[in-house]
Amino acid sequence: MNLYSELSPSPRTIMTPGPVEVDPRVLRAMSYPILGQFDPEFTALMNDTMAMLRSVFRTENEWAFPIDGTSRSGIEAVLVSLIEPGDKVLVPIFGRFGYLLQEIAERCGAAVVVLEKSWGEVYDPEEVIAAILREKPDLVAIVHGETSTGRIQPLEAIGKACRELDVLVVVDAVATIGGVPLEVDAWCLDAVIGGTQKCLSVPSGMAPITYNDRAERKIARRKSIERGLRQSGGDSSNDARQISPIRSNYLDLSQLQDYWSPRRLNHHTEMTSMLYALREGLRIVLAEGMETRFARHRLQETALVAGLQAMGLSLYGDARCKLTVVTCVRIPPGVDGESVRSMLLELFGIEIASSFGPLKGEIWRIGTMGYSCSRKNVLHLLGALEAVLVRHGVHIQTGAGVQAAMDIYCS
Incomplete structure (x- = not known):
């Protein structure tokens, strides 16, 4: 008797700094x-x-x-x-x-x-x-x-x-x-x-x-x-x-x-x-065109950042040297960052990353890279993150993040 089930990994929206979809x-x-x-x-x-x-x-x-x-x-x-x-x-x-x-x-x-x-x-x-x-x-x-x-x-x-x-x-x-x-x-x-x-x-x-x-x-x-x-x-x-x-x-x-x-x-x-x-x-990559590809990554970053800030979340690090494809977000005071990540994964199928060393438990890291760098993924993440943060008692203006990102896409 075969004790092992057929391989069937769960579909995920991967918004980490790697690996990505x-x-x-x-x-x-x-x-x-x-x-x-x-x-x-x-x-x-x-x-x-x-x-x-x-x-x-x-x-x-x-x-x-x-x-x-x-x-x-x-x-x-x-x-x-x-x-x-x-x-x-x-x-x-x-x-x-x-x-x-x-x-x-x-x-x-x-x-x-x-x-x-x-x-x-x-x-x-x-x-x-x-x-x-x-x-x-x-x-x-x-x-x-x-x-x-x-x-x-x-x-x-x-x-x-x-x-x-x-x-x-x-x-x-x-x-x-x-x-x-x-x-x-x-x-x-x-x-x-x-x-x-x-x-x-x-x-x-x-x-x-x-x-x-x-x-x-x-x-x-x-x-x-x-x-x-x-x-x-x-x-x-x-x-x-x-x-x-x-x-x-x-x-x-x-x-x-x-x-x-x-x-x-x-x-x-x-x-x-x-x-x-x-x-x-x-x-x-080459079929898309390098400059077009870079512009796509910049657009998704802009929409993601606009949505996060509209929620009232703070970004980490010197903005003058921000890496386009990774956005670091400060975990709100009193919030269990790992609980938020787990709920995003379990209920929405979205994965974001924690961090290392002195930043462990201090920030989330959100990747907008390659195939994962899409409008669908950004909007999905913002809506899910808003819902999960509300569940964790964070006071935010519900819907503000998604609307701010949509403003970028519709401009």
Whole structure:
């Protein structure tokens, strides 16, 4: 007797900072038949994906491909391939994911120098540039869109300063790719990591990355050292040991390059269905048009914010650096934030997020990302949140939030 019921997940309206609802066209693409990883039809899909990633990243880089794994795998692949033990790495932190960059850099053996900004704020680029001049790091690792605080860090001046000073700059753009402007080449960014499960509206499981020839040169140098050590039998007297080989096999960008190059040197078995999903997700982004897509995200943010404020709720953080695709809302005094979230989920099928660290229990985080970023979802959330807050004894003007959002849509 079969003890397990048929899989049937409940339908949800997902308004978190990730994962978000997956576009039905992406789900359909994932159902297509499996191809062998060296089938010419499949390698053509790999080439399509690389070309579309270049367009979405706004880059002419040769290397733009996904790492098989969640977004963190992309971050680790880039950092473990670029950071040698003893390298000085500067990490400007303004939220939870800056600490992740710090931890991974330390695990790579870097001498990490951190800057810390109060949560809810970002850096004036001149603050970071002054630290670069003072510390003279080999590499700067920084988050573009910090979903823990709903803030976005200006990068253009930082990237250009790093280029002038011959410092590599690595950017976590997991939350921003496909949702807000990200100009890899124009901002002089050496390596950038994106995510699939946020503004691209693809399931979690791949991490699109891109890096330029400056980054590739360091990767190639470390690869040649590793080859030399193997040929010398690992002789510790070899001067080449002054440069450390890449310690990971799975996340070694020098090997992954060979896999994604026309040589197709076997490294791992590519995630066929996820590649279908990513390719379709990227196609949808480009078909919509990048500027149109950015405008859609701005419109839904404007309507959501208008509705929340009309209810009498307060937003968290410096409005001047608000991340378009994440809105952080202060939990009203005396309200159990988790009870509100549970009622939204159980009665309305809507999921919003809580937060981390010093903001745990202080704010809700509402995502308007990718396929989830729609008028239907914003209006549904505002109406449901009003009803749930009334149930929790919060005094609000019933209907005001939805009407304020409708004013935006009807203007």
